[in-house]
Each structure stands twice: as structure tokens, then as C-alpha cells.
Amino acid sequence: MAPLHSLLDHFPQISLLDRPTPIQRLEGLERSLGLVKRGIKLFAKRDDYMALGGGGNKLRKLEFHLGEALRDKVDVVVTMGGLQSNHARLTAAACAKLGMRCELVLGRAVPRDDEEYEHNGNMLLDALFGAVVHIVPEGFTTASWADTRAQELQMQGCKVRVIPTGGSTAVGCLGYAKAALEIARQEASMGLEFTHMVMANGSSGTHAGMAAGFAAMGRAPGFIKSFAVLAEAPESHRRTLELTRQTLELLGSEQVIEPSMIAVDGAHRGAGYGVPTKAMLSALQLMARSEGLLLDPVYSGKAFAGLVADLESGLYAQGDNILLLMTGGAPGIFAYRSALQGA
Ligand SMILES: Cc1ncc(COP(=O)(O)O)c(C=O)c1O
Incomplete structure (x- = not known):
């Protein structure tokens, strides 16, 4: 071996x-x-x-996910997570560095709707890194909403890669x-x-x-x-x-x-x-x-x-x-x- x-x-x-x-x-x-x-x-x-x-474990996974995406000439990376997802923030940062478009599909996985949770921390940074953020409406899963968004982007002629929650x-x-x-x-x-x-x-x-x-x-x-x-x-x-x-x-x-x-x-x-x-x-x-x-x-x-x-x-x-x-x-x-x- x-x-x-x-x-x-x-x-x-x-x-x-x-x-x-x-x-x-x-x-x-x-x-x-x-x-x-x-x-x-x-x-x-x-x-x-x-x-x-800002660093974190998700960059190690993204080295392989985005390595594949670049090989496959992907234009838009779509990923998902909770509102305060570190994976989403690091995908946005890595895409910014690589010049790729990034869309984040974020769900309310935690029972919070206060100002800090909805707009500070990772949410603030996602926007700073230039990602497009979609908040999943109640009754839908982040995965199904991300697939729907990926289909829309494909219809517009984009080559899309969907990375599941946490890049796992x-x-x-x-x-x-x-x-x-x-x-x-x-x-x-x-x-x-x-x-x-x-x-x-x-x-x-x-x-x-x-x-x-x-x-x-x-x-x-x-x-x-x-x-x-x-x-x-x-x-x-x-x-x-x-x-x-x-x-x-x-x-x-x-x-x-x-x-x-x-x-x-x-x-x-x-x-x-x-x-x-x-x-x-x-x-x-x-x-x-x-x-x-x-x-x-x-x-x-x-x-x-x-x-x-x-x-x-x-x-x-x-x-x-x-x-x-x-x-x-x-x-x-x-x-x-x-x-x-x-x-
Ligand atoms: C800061 C931090 N630590 C640990 C983990 C857990 O890693 P995994 O999702 O691979 O179990 C995450 C996942 O989102 C994370 O953001």
C-alpha cells in the first residue's frame, strides 16, 4: 500500500x-x-x-473541494449551513481569494432571532467577503433550497458546485x-x-x-x-x-x-x-x-x-x-x- x-x-x-x-x-x-x-x-x-x-478547520476541507471546483472550471460555489456557519464564512473568503462567485444558503438552525445572532459574527463577515446570502424560509431544508438555487444558476448558464453542510x-x-x-x-x-x-x-x-x-x-x-x-x-x-x-x-x-x-x-x-x-x-x-x-x-x-x-x-x-x-x-x-x- x-x-x-x-x-x-x-x-x-x-x-x-x-x-x-x-x-x-x-x-x-x-x-x-x-x-x-x-x-x-x-x-x-x-x-x-x-x-x-479568520482561519478554522473548514479551510482544510476547502483545499480539496475548491481544488476539484477549479479543475472542473466551476463559476459559482453554493454552500449551506446555519446563520453563524464558520464553513460558510470560510467558503466565502476562499472564493474571494480565488475569484469565484459564492452563494450561501443559510438556515435558522438555532432558536435565535436577535440582532447579534442575525447580523454580527459570521453573518457580518459573509457579506464583507462578498458572498450572496440566501436565508432559507421556514418549512424548507438548506439542502433543498441550495439545490433549487443551483438549478436556477445552471439555467442562467453557470457551472455550479454545491458543497454540502460543513464540507463533510x-x-x-x-x-x-x-x-x-x-x-x-x-x-x-x-x-x-x-x-x-x-x-x-x-x-x-x-x-x-x-x-x-x-x-x-x-x-x-x-x-x-x-x-x-x-x-x-x-x-x-x-x-x-x-x-x-x-x-x-x-x-x-x-x-x-x-x-x-x-x-x-x-x-x-x-x-x-x-x-x-x-x-x-x-x-x-x-x-x-x-x-x-x-x-x-x-x-x-x-x-x-x-x-x-x-x-x-x-x-x-x-x-x-x-x-x-x-x-x-x-x-x-x-x-x-x-x-x-x-x-
Ligand atoms: C469552529 C468549528 N469547529 C468544529 C467544527 C466541527 O467540524 P465538523 O463539522 O467537521 O465535525 C466546525 C464545523 O462547522 C466548526 O465551525
């Missing part, structure tokens, strides 16, 4: 980030959480730290298979191996791509744990497993993935997608005050809250090296001002 880097080379891709993103030790948090005496080390993979569009297809997941390779190389140069990796799980492509990448390198992906923030955990698990298998198939890898190799925890989703939890609000403060770093209220804040709870309950042991995947999303903070100020 060919090595992962040469399998990835077969797919059209463009460069949207200055890789590798850094891996940093979180010593302030190790002190705040009492990990020094327990012999547990904490690190962050800074996928929030990218030059384009097997093609998009290649971006995180490539990230797994990047992390494995960083481990080699740091002279350590991460015993655990923690991240948020929304549309599941980040976990699935990472799992597929490590599996393709012959490393069982059970050391990765994601916290479900969109669907309930069983559905997120099903979707992550399916996408991991599809990504390995696309790569031409024969690695077998058993359901037990995919760990998805639903304990920090709270009342639902985009609904703040007390633990998330404390996690954002803890990260900001111990490290001067920003998590987001919808995804990485809930994942980090899960990691803190697991550390407090004694899940991790002496000698563990834990890697938190920081996935970006800081613009979302500005749509959650009242929740954060009330915390």
Missing part, C-alpha cells in the same frame, strides 16, 4: 493555509487544571491559526487525512506520540478525516474522541463511521474500521446545536484566562468543556499527552455576547 502522502497527491487540491499549523504546549492550563503533579501534558493543534478569512463529504475529509499526516510528522519532530486527541463533532468530517488519515498510516484511530455538538451522539457516531469508511475507500485503503474505533461523546451537547451550556461558558473563560486563546461557543468550547470534565473525573493518567484540536470559529463569539456577559 502506498504511503498516505502519495495517495493524497492523486487528488486535485489548492493551498489555502500556511501549513503546518503549530502544535503548542498549554502550560497555563496544565497549571490551572492541576495536571503538572498528575504528569499529564496538554497540547493544542492550532487549526484556528491560519491566515485566510469524503472529498472534504481528505483535508483532515492530510492533517493526520501533518500531526504524525510533528510528533516525530517533537519526539512524542499523542495518547489522546479531542475535538468537536458537528457535520463529522473533521473526526472522520482524521480517523481515516491515521488508519491509512496503520494507526488505530480509537485515540481520537469527539464531542457531538450538532446531532445526538449515536447519529454523530453513525455519520463519522460512515464518512471514515468512505474516505478510506476514496484513498484506496483497505483498512477496516470497526464501530468501536470511533469514539463520540454526547455529554456536552446540552439542549442542542448552538445552545450555550454553563460548562461551555466556563471552558471559554478558562482557556482565555489561562492561555490567552479563543475557543468558540458552538463547537470547540463544548469540546473543551468535555475535555475538562474528563480530566476532572480522572479519565486520563500519568504519562498521557493530550492534543486538543482547536478548530477556529472565534467570530461566533460576537453572536453570543449576552450569554458570555451573563456568565
Whole structure:
């Protein structure tokens, strides 16, 4: 079987980030959480730290989606998500850089209709990046509305590419298979191996791509744990497993993935997608005050809250090296001002 880097080379891709993103030790948090005496080390993979569009995990998926779109001479990229979608904002930014038209089909996935949520944060930036924004009327799904809009554009003679929610297809997941390779190389140069990796799980492509990448390198992906923030955990698990298998198939890898190799925890989703939890609000403060770093209220804040709870309950042991995947999303903070100020 060919090595992962040469399998990835077969797919059209463009460069949207200055890789590798850094891996940093979180010593302030190790002190705040009492990990020094327990012999547990904490690190962050800074996928929030990218030059384009404010950065975030979706740029890795877009490297492959937009690589295909450019190869196919697409004129208009249509994608979808919630009003405060980071994926939508980064698709708009990447299209602006590449000189492609971008249309965003956004739905009201979160029970909010206040000024901040509807117009600040990612919504403000979508417009700044020049994307055309369509708000889906009640009673329709973002996917059906995006397909209808794509048909209209095709009738006008445009070549259109529709990218599903979160960019989470097997093609998009290649971006995180490539990230797994990047992390494995960083481990080699740091002279350590991460015993655990923690991240948020929304549309599941980040976990699935990472799992597929490590599996393709012959490393069982059970050391990765994601916290479900969109669907309930069983559905997120099903979707992550399916996408991991599809990504390995696309790569031409024969690695077998058993359901037990995919760990998805639903304990920090709270009342639902985009609904703040007390633990998330404390996690954002803890990260900001111990490290001067920003998590987001919808995804990485809930994942980090899960990691803190697991550390407090004694899940991790002496000698563990834990890697938190920081996935970006800081613009979302500005749509959650009242929740954060009330915390
Ligand atoms: C900031 C941030 N973190 C994590 C995720 C979760 O990634 P995925 O949708 O691939 O599960 C998202 C998805 O939208 C995101 O915007």
C-alpha cells in the first residue's frame, strides 16, 4: 500500500493555509487544571491559526473541494449551513481569494432571532467577503433550497458546485487525512506520540478525516474522541463511521474500521446545536484566562468543556499527552455576547 502522502497527491487540491499549523504546549492550563503533579501534558493543534478569512478547520476541507471546483472550471460555489456557519464564512473568503462567485444558503438552525445572532459574527463577515446570502424560509431544508438555487444558476448558464453542510463529504475529509499526516510528522519532530486527541463533532468530517488519515498510516484511530455538538451522539457516531469508511475507500485503503474505533461523546451537547451550556461558558473563560486563546461557543468550547470534565473525573493518567484540536470559529463569539456577559 502506498504511503498516505502519495495517495493524497492523486487528488486535485489548492493551498489555502500556511501549513503546518503549530502544535503548542498549554502550560497555563496544565497549571490551572492541576495536571503538572498528575504528569499529564496538554497540547493544542492550532487549526484556528491560519491566515485566510479568520482561519478554522473548514479551510482544510476547502483545499480539496475548491481544488476539484477549479479543475472542473466551476463559476459559482453554493454552500449551506446555519446563520453563524464558520464553513460558510470560510467558503466565502476562499472564493474571494480565488475569484469565484459564492452563494450561501443559510438556515435558522438555532432558536435565535436577535440582532447579534442575525447580523454580527459570521453573518457580518459573509457579506464583507462578498458572498450572496440566501436565508432559507421556514418549512424548507438548506439542502433543498441550495439545490433549487443551483438549478436556477445552471439555467442562467453557470457551472455550479454545491458543497454540502460543513464540507463533510469524503472529498472534504481528505483535508483532515492530510492533517493526520501533518500531526504524525510533528510528533516525530517533537519526539512524542499523542495518547489522546479531542475535538468537536458537528457535520463529522473533521473526526472522520482524521480517523481515516491515521488508519491509512496503520494507526488505530480509537485515540481520537469527539464531542457531538450538532446531532445526538449515536447519529454523530453513525455519520463519522460512515464518512471514515468512505474516505478510506476514496484513498484506496483497505483498512477496516470497526464501530468501536470511533469514539463520540454526547455529554456536552446540552439542549442542542448552538445552545450555550454553563460548562461551555466556563471552558471559554478558562482557556482565555489561562492561555490567552479563543475557543468558540458552538463547537470547540463544548469540546473543551468535555475535555475538562474528563480530566476532572480522572479519565486520563500519568504519562498521557493530550492534543486538543482547536478548530477556529472565534467570530461566533460576537453572536453570543449576552450569554458570555451573563456568565
Ligand atoms: C469552529 C468549528 N469547529 C468544529 C467544527 C466541527 O467540524 P465538523 O463539522 O467537521 O465535525 C466546525 C464545523 O462547522 C466548526 O465551525
